[in-house]
Amino acid sequence: MSTKTQLTAIGLMSGTSLDGIDVALLRTDGVTVEHLGPTYFEPYSRGQTMRLKMLLDMAAEQGRDLVGSPVVHAVEQDLTRAHARAVEALLHQDGLAAADIDLVGFHGQTILHRPAERWTWQIGDGGLLAQELGIAVVNDFRTADVAAGGQGAPLVPLYHQALLGSAGLADDDWPVAILNIGGVSNVTWLGRDGSVIAFDCGPGNALINDWLNRHTGEALDRDGAMAASGRVDDAVVREMMRHAFFDRPYPKSLDRNDFPVDMVDGMSLEDGAATLTAVTVAAIAAGRDVLPEAPGRWLVCGGGRHNPVIMAGLQRVLQVPVDPVETMGLRGDFLEAEAFAFLAVRSIKAMPLSTPTTTGVPTPLTGGRLFSRN
Structure with a gap:
């Protein structure tokens, strides 16, 4: 070499x-x-x-x-x-x-x-x-x-640190979170002192994609159109948030199939998409709640940032700036x-x-x- x-x-x-x-x-x-x-x-x-x-x-x-x-x-x-x-x-x-x-x-x-x-x-x-x-x-x-x-998992946090550890972020942005919404969602928390924490938050796009594929043959809910026209079943969201994964301390990780898409069986296409999208947002909010300090800014990468229903939901529940990583000159589809x-x-x-605070390795x-x- x-x-x-x-x-x-x-x-x-x-x-x-x-x-x-x-x-x-x-x-x-x-x-x-x-x-x-x-x-x-x-x-x-x-x-x-x-x-x-x-x-x-x-x-x-x-x-x-x-x-x-x-x-x-x-x-x-x-x-x-x-x-x-x-x-x-x-x-x-x-x-x-x-x-x-x-x-x-x-x-x-x-x-x-x-x-x-x-x-x-x-x-x-x-x-x-x-x-x-x-x-x-x-x-x-x-x-x-x-x-x-x-x-x-996740293994990307040290790369996030390399990209953003010395970036031109505002004082109010710190600590900053880099949120990846792929099939599973995961977060990297970067402290002003160089500390790094990371873990999987919960379902990302996988359940939504599987639901759309099952009912329409489409690979994803493009532009969140189905979710935007559906109604969220809050009782199902609460039930899915009772999953044992959310009680585990971080660092923690998920398999793609750890959460069942059949929780929304019997719903219309639109209501199922809306409900599963709400689960993705709720899982990320639950992740925020266990961090040592709430991030001052969230930078989002992965396919989920293209879904305006997810992004609007995150902005609503996180109540701080939620931006695609492109605002920092980064490439969200290729990070x-x-x-x-x-x-x-x-x-x-x-x-x-990996380190003890990113994957829990000793x-x-x-x-x-x-x-x-x-």
């Missing part, structure tokens, strides 16, 4: 929303970010999304018994090659060659997340990806953390992909990827597996 201080790395993220592959390039030494480079998004076909959702459902039912299954292997190979094509598309888009890239950070697709059992499962063949691209690859970012007793480029560099330099811990380009 290169001994250069600053490395050019590509990060890849396929999140719990199951919408596609985010690709982002940056230059970093693993502490600061020198340059944010080009990005690319490769949407999953409906067939790819359905196969991944099938694996999630199978894993929820079969757990470790599914490991080694020919079905998993076939989907993993397809997923890995799709990631290779996405990287190649970014390189072609910007006139770059594989030799220009030092490293790829490959998150893979989370199939099951059970930190209480010291197990988390992301599919994605790092060796195959390195072979396909001719670029060194780091993957398997979460296993070491979970094996040591951590939650294995997690960027983070895995950053974490890949930290991994090969044996720097921590001591700051590195992680990841390196696959050479040969």
Whole structure:
């Protein structure tokens, strides 16, 4: 591996929303970010999304018994090659060659997340990806953390700190929260003194997406249109907020399927969307309430920031500025992909990827597996 201080790395993220592959390039030494480079998004076909959702459902039912299954292997190979094509598309888009890239950070697709059992499962063949691209690859970012007793998630907070720790925020903004609303929502709390706290808040877009997909075949509630025309069932929201997850202290994390979408069965399409959207907002508000100090400002990334019903609900309950991260010059659709480029560099330099206050791991811990380009 290169001994250069600053490395050019590509990060890849396929999140719990199951919408596609985010690709982002940056230059970093693993502490600061020198340059944010080009990005690319490769949407999953409906067939790819359905196969991944099938694996999630199978894993929820079969757990470790599914490991080694020919079905998993076939989907993993397809997923890995799709990631290779996405990287190649970014390189072609910007006139770059594989030799220009030092490293790829490959998150893979989370199939099951059970930190209480010291197990988390992301599919994605790092060796195959390195072979396909001719670029060194780091993957398997979460296993070491979970094996040591951590939650294995969220892993993005140290990247958030690198981006915003010295940013030009106003005094009233501190402490600041970076909220990611993907399939699951999670928050990073940054104190003025450099302290970092992070945890999953609860459902993000996953339940809403599943509800829309089940009833309309659409992948998401575009522009929050269904939720905006529906009525929230407050009793169902209260019932979902009684879930045991909310009684657990942070750091804590969720599996995508820990919350059942069938809580809104029997509702109209619109009322179900409105109710599930209200759950997402309520879960984030509950997260705010357990922080050591309420943030003075929330910066939102992930697909949920495109949903005006979610954003208006957050503004209403949080009662401080709630802005997309673009207001700070950041890229809300690619922050997690960027983070895995950053974490890949930290991994090969044996720097921590997680800390006791971000995942609950006993001591700051590195992680990841390196696959050479040969």
